[in-house]
Amino acid sequence: MNLISAAPWDGWDLPGYALPSAGTVLGALVLVAWMFKEESGKGRRKPNDELNRAIERVVGGVVRGIGRFLAGRDLVGEPRTTATWWRSGVPVGTGDSSVADLTVSSSPRWPKRRMRRDAVHWLGTPLRMLISVGRGLAAWSRWPHAARSLVRLGLPAAAWGLWLHPDETRPVLIGAGAVAVLVVLTGPGGLEWWEPRKATDDELYGPGVWAAVRQVLRLDENAPRKKRLSIDADLSAEGARIVLLLPLEWMGGKDAMAALQHVIDTRIPGEWAARWERAGAKPYVEWTRKPAPTAKPVLPGYVQWKSTGNRFEVFVGKAIEGDRIVDVMVQTQSATPHWGVGGDTGSGKSTVLYIPVVHARQHGELIDILDTKQNSLIEAEGASGVRIHKTVRSCVAAFAEFMVSMMAAEAAMGKGAPPGARAQLVPRTLVIDELPTLIKLAYVWWRYGIKGKGTPPFLDWFSIILLQGRSSDHRIVVGTQQFANSFFGGTMERAQIGSKFIVGLQDRISWGVAFGQSTPVIQYDTTVKGRGAFADKRQAPDADHLYVREFQPAYITPMVATLLADCPPAPDWFDAGQMAPWITDEALTEADLVAGVRAFLPGGAYGPSAPTVTPTAAPGTVPHQPSSAHVTSPPVTSGTAPHVTTAQAAAGTTEDDALPPTYSLAEACAQGIVPWQHSTARQYKKRSEEKGVPFPEGIPDGRTTHYTEEELRDWVKRWKSVVPSKS
Structure with missing residues (x-):
């Protein structure tokens, strides 16, 4: 056959x-390969081993090449794109392609935009179609493998069909050409009915991430990426993840973990949070996109004051807590019923002090204001239930009467109090504006005005009120430049100021004094009138320090006069400047024994000769006249304390509260009172005790000690007499 x-x-x-x-x-090649086959046994190779291996490589290469050709893959070398059998790819191993170029053909995507029909568009369509075809052919390596395999097998098949069966093959080729023309016509270069698929985030970022990750994990260059690294196709989608399977043998210390995090941070856009799972048979790390930071709320520049309807809850303004704006309430029934506001002169702290005045009066409380500036709270003058004291002598007297009232109220609430004593009690609030100035002036008045000896009792009164005032409904609100211990008598007393507010710009020292040295300074816009910060004994959610929040106080000033005029009238004894009717002889005697108050009350040795209160205005009017104007009514006495009277003052007389000016050592040197430079004067001050020339004690204000001109000149004279050569 x-x-x-x-x-x-x-x-x-x-x-x-x-x-x-x-x-x-082919048979000859197989025979040659068999003839040069490597021998087994002793591990030796025949002289023709090299030729044998060369033939094996050639045959293997031919077989692999045929397989690659049929599968639509690149014939030689590593894959140049991320294309798969059904999916187009993007270039790998190059850094010069842009995102716009990574748009190789794949599944159609119907456009959202409407087809354009202008003449320019139609005239340019053929050219765009040619360009589109050229780009598609140029991106051959990025085609899906199935498409490339179809082209590779289709061309020889078409040639073979035209050779053997031309009549049957031509209609098939015409149909295929029509489909190709239709694809080109409706594609991006034609009618734009569909667009090429964009590169996925996995294709776009995966190769670069994997190249860096391999080095950190010390993996082989040929290690497959798909088995260890998974990047979601759309990293902008909600819940997008990046997962990396870690080798079991990878030690992964802090530096290595930080290196992996650095790879993600630098090679994938956005911020990603890592979750490490090192235990178990399959350790891995998962990255998820950090949630977008919530926009920080912005406080309004103006906050309308409102009444809470609760005597023990004062609305002060609004603050930022986390990502929300909340109302700021001072809870005066708490363990720290007193509160205060700090700030430099002109910062707006006096304006904030109107809030407790109005709130307390609306709930029937009586207000005493100590205002040595004499015009800070002028909108409240003349209102029933509000007594404003402006001279040092009257302020000290009001301070003393308030403390006696507190001690007497405490006794009136006891079980052994006379019947009806409790019914007389009325809650009271003492508002002190410019606390450091008041204390300084009080000390100057004590030492130089009335020639007092020893330590004055003012701070002791303050301490007692702070510690015991809540139980007898006697509360204090202070305005101060700084919350220093020296103004309050000590740390324990200052701690009773439960809610501390600061307004305006504050230096770091004042901030630390108010909220603690470990409390970080928060930034707020000091150009906004009244803007500041506050803390109310709450601890920060994530730290061991006070929870300080940005704060905007309510602005109540324009409404003060009207709101106070609408309040219920105060008892007659209060508006007349008399002491509280519940101050009995026994209570006064006890208070005098404890704190030495009798001499400072009206009619006492150091007290004012007459009540120094502003006459109550008619409803709806507020007379803006100095509160030191004397009441020209008949002499009044306290209801049950005949030992202390408020005698009538002669019309037109004024209290003799003229006090000598005081200077700090630096100010005295600058003005020539001390004839040396400040640094020299400080050295002489340190050596004074050694030389037997005592330096004046002075008046401290919490930061600086002040002296009178007479004291400083006397010290300079004594120093020069002892150390003439140094002066």
């Missing part, structure tokens, strides 16, 4: 010798 003539390919019109000759060549 003739094998050649009976071969199955006879009907294919090929030369009769073609396939048999190819089979002969």
Whole structure:
């Protein structure tokens, strides 16, 4: 039988010798490979081993090449794109491609925009179609493998079909061409009915991330990425993840973990939070996108004051807590019923002090205001239930009377109090504006005005009121430049100021004094009138220090006069400047024994000769006259304390509260009172005691000690007499 003539390919019109000759060549190659096969046994190689391996490489390369050709893959080298069988890819290993270029063909995506129909668009369509076709052909390596395989097999098949069966093949080719024309016509270069698929985030960022991750994990260069690194196709989608499977043998210290985090931070846009799972058979790290930071709320520049309807809850303004704006309430029934506001002169702290005045009066409380500035709370003057004291002597007297009232009220609430004593009690609030100034002036008045000896009792009164005032409904609100211990008598007393507010710009020292040295300074806009910060004994949610919040106080000033005029009238004894009727002889005697108050009350040795209160105005009017104007009514006495009277003052007389000016050492040097530079004067001050020349005691204000001109000149004279050569 003739094998050649009976071969199955006879009907294919090929030369009769073609396939048999190819089979002969292939058989010869197999025979040669067998002849040069490596011998086993002693591990030695024959001299023809190199040729044997070369033949194996050639045959293996041919087989792999045929497989790559049929599978639509690159014939040689590593893959140049991330294309798969059904999916187009993006270039890998290059850094010069832009995102706009990574748009190789794949599934159609119907556009959202409407088709344009202008003449320019139609005239340019053929050119755009040609350009689109050229770009598509140029991106051959990024085609899906199935498409490339179809083209590779389709061209020889088409040629073979035209050769053997031209009539049947032509309609197929015409149909395929029509489909191709339709694709080009409706594509981006034509009618724009569909667009090429954009590169996924996995394709776009995966190769670069994997190249860096491999080095950190010390993986082989040929380690497959898909088995260890997973990047979601759309990293902007909610819940997008990046997952990296860690090798079991990877030690992964802090530096290595930080290196992986650095790879994600630098090679993938956005901020990503890592979650490490190192235990178990499959350790991994998962990154999820950090939530977008919540926009910080902004406080309004103006806050309308409102009444709470609760005597023990004062609305002061609004503050930022986390990501929300909340009302700021001072709880005066708490364990720290007193509160205060700090700030430099002109910061607006006096304006904030109107709030407790109005709130307390609306709930029937009586207000005493100590205002040595004499015009800070002028809108409240003349209102029933509000007594404003402006001279040092009257302020000290009001201070003393308030403390006696507190002690007497405490006794009136006891079980052994006379019947009806409790019914007389009225809650009271003492508002002190410019506390440091008041204390300084009180000390100057004590030492230089009335020539007092020893330590004055003013701070002791303050301490007692702070510690005991809540139980007897006697509360204090202070305005101060700084919350220093020296103003309050000590740390324990200052701690009773439960809610501390500061307004305006504060230096770091004042901030630390108010809220603690460990409390970080928060930034707020000091250009906004009244803007500041506050703390109310709450601890910060995530730290061991006070919870300080940005704060905007309510602005109540324009409404003060009207709101106070609408309040219920105060008892007659209060508006007349008399002491509280519940101050009995026994209570006064006890208070005098404890704190030495009798001499400072009206009619006492150091007290004012007459009540110094502003006459109550008619409803709806507020007379803006100095509160030091004397009441020209008949002499009045306290209801049950005949030992202390408020005698009538002669019309037109004034209290003799003229006090000598005081200077700090630096100010005295600058004005020539001390004839040396400040640094020199400080050195002489330190050496004074050693030389037997005592330096004046002075009047401290919490920051600086002040002296009179007479004291400083006397010290300079004594120093020069002892150390003449140094002066």
